[in-house]
Amino acid sequence: MSGPIFNRSQWLRVMTSVLLCMTMMSCSALSKSGESEPAPQPLKQQTQPEALEPPKEPTISAFTAPLTGLPVELPVLERPLAIMINNAPAARPQAGLSEADMVYEVLAEGGITRLVAFFQSHGGDVKIGPVRSIRPYLIELGETYGALPIHAGGSTDAYAILQQQRKEHLDEISNGGAYFWRSKDRRPPHNLYTDVNRLRQGSESKGYAKQTVVPVYNYLKSGEASVMGDGEAVSLQIRFLLKNYKVSYTYDPSDQQYKRFVNEKSHVDQNNNKQLSAANVIVMSTRHQTLDDVGRLSVELKGGGEAMLFQQGKLIHAEWQHKPGDAIRFMKNGVEIPLVPGTSYIHVVPADVSLNEHVSVEAK
Numbered sequence: 001m002s003g004p005i006f007n008r009s010q011w012l013r014v015m016t017s018v019l020l021c022m023t024m025m026s027c028s029a030l031s032k033s034g035e036s037e038p039a040p041q042p043l044k045q046q047t048q049p050e051a052l053e054p055p056k057e058p059t060i061s062a063f064t065a066p067l068t069g070l071p072v073e074l075p076v077l078e079r080p081l082a083i084m085i086n087n088a089p090a091a092r093p094q095a096g097l098s099e100a101d102m103v104y105e106v107l108a109e110g111g112i113t114r115l116v117a118f119f120q121s122h123g124g125d126v127k128i129g130p131v132r133s134i135r136p137y138l139i140e141l142g143e144t145y146g147a148l149p150i151h152a153g154g155s156t157d158a159y160a161i162l163q164q165q166r167k168e169h170l171d172e173i174s175n176g177g178a179y180f181w182r183s184k185d186r187r188p189p190h191n192l193y194t195d196v197n198r199l200r201q202g203s204e205s206k207g208y209a210k211q212t213v214v215p216v217y218n219y220l221k222s223g224e225a226s227v228m229g230d231g232e233a234v235s236l237q238i239r240f241l242l243k244n245y246k247v248s249y250t251y252d253p254s255d256q257q258y259k260r261f262v263n264e265k266s267h268v269d270q271n272n273n274k275q276l277s278a279a280n281v282i283v284m285s286t287r288h289q290t291l292d293d294v295g296r297l298s299v300e301l302k303g304g305g306e307a308m309l310f311q312q313g314k315l316i317h318a319e320w321q322h323k324p325g326d327a328i329r330f331m332k333n334g335v336e337i338p339l340v341p342g343t344s345y346i347h348v349v350p351a352d353v354s355l356n357e358h359v360s361v362e363a364k
Contacts, residue, residue: 065121067101067145069219069341072121079212081123081199082142083150085115086132089244091190092262096128097276098269104141106348107288109295111241116141120214123196127271131172131180131192134158137299139167144301144327146212148203152180152192155296168208176202215327218338226340228332229314232363236310238283238347239358247347249281251313256340258310279342281310282330283359284320288350299348301328306355311340315361 063075080101085094087105094115097103099122108114116138119128134151136158142149152172154162162169170176172192179202183191204210220226236258237248249258257277260267266275284307287300304321309330318337322328328346330337349358 064219064341065101066214066216067118067120068343069217069339070121076211077120077214078200078210079203079208080118080120080145080147080214081150081196082138082145082147083117083119083128083194083199084132084134084138084152085117085128086130086190086192087113087115087245088190090186091130091132093268093270094130095193095270096126096195098272098274099123099126100343102145102344102346103278104346104348105247106138106141106299107240107297107350108135109297111245111295113240113245114138118145118147119196123200125195125197127193128195129193130186130190131194132189134162134169134171135296136161137297137301139169140301144215144322146214148199148208150194150199152189157291157296168203168206170199170202170206175206178202217327217329218336219341220338222341226312226314226316226338228316228337230317231315231361232313233310233315233361234313234364235362236281236315237360238349239360240347240349249278249310249345251310252277253313256312257342258345260345277343278345279311279340280344282320282344282346283308283355284328284330284346284348285351285355285358286320286348288352301348305351308355308359309337 063072064070065072065077067080085097087094097115097117099119100117101120101122102118104116105113106116114132117128131150131152134149134154136155139149139158139161149167149169151169154171161167170179172180179198180192180194182188183193185191233251235248235250237246239246244263246263248261248264250261251258257279258281260276260278268275285305289298290296291298302322304319307318307320307330309316309318316332316337318330318332320328321331349355
């Protein structure tokens with residue numbers, strides 16, 4: 001006996017019934033399991049694909065500070081400040097030196113040394129000092145870099161230059177006491193301080209020049225090694241005149257910095273206890289002359305002479321050169337030596353003995 005014959009309409013009805021039954025069974029199973037059907041999602045309108053932004057390159061400043069060669073945010077920096085810093089044992093540790101762009105160490109009377117710290121690319125309300133008196137050659141040193149001299153008192157000759165030549169300066173004693181303060185943790189004269197914000201206000205109140213021409217040094221590029229060098233120099237010691245002003249540096253290859261010591265102790269910043277360091281350590285020999293019974297000096301900063309430059313763990317025998325209207329520059333065979341970007345410490349020692357007697361170097 002042959003089976004029943006389904007026509008097309010009967011076949012469609014059967015298939016519809018089967019599909020309906022399966023759908024009801026599926027709904028029942030979902031209900032028993034405690035799950036619910038996902039809500040239908042609206043169809044997204046087809047839009048143009050978003051353009052992918054290229055990965056951002058790290059921001060590199062196009063401008064560098066003239067006295068450090070390091071990047072700065074602003075293309076125009078204000079005039080440098082040349083602050084006379086007390087370096088007597090009772091004044092150590094000093095405040096603010098870790099933010100100086102450049103530091104000179106120069107003899108004053110009696111064999112003591114004074115620090116001239118140049119501030120331009122750092123500052124704000126960071127405490128700086130103790131501030132001390134000025135001498136004629138320190139005025140000249142500040143002017144070499146277009147800087148405003150900052151001091152507390154000075155020699156008779158220095159005051160004569162400042163007043164007779166109507167030079168711009170800020171002095172705690174004669175014309176700028178409001179922009180300094182004295183701390184209570186030290187005795188005078190080792191307790192006079194200031195900060196860059198106050199000094200900028202003082203300069204503006206007197207109508208002093210806000211910008212000046214600041215000489216620019218040549219600098220090595222980031223990661224670039226100097227092609228000059230006369231041997232290794234992992235440490236050096238500088239002798240001035242007195243035993244308690246013995247300066248030394250030890251090279252740290254991890255950051256290419258020479259760490260500074262005074263009397264074999266780490267020389268630190270009072271503000272942050274950070275050891276002072278320099279990318280370049282320079283010793284220059286100049287003619288010194290004693291002027292009076294007090295021991296006041298004349299220090300020759302014009303012309304040129306012998307120098308030693310230490311950078312990247314190397315010693316470079318060099319010459320210093322100072323032409324009118326320019327910075328003191330450091331040369332080898334008539335070519336200026338590029339500096340490593342960062343702070344430079346420059347030491348001015350008497351030329352009455354050879355430079356080798358002022359500086360001892362260890363290669364390893």
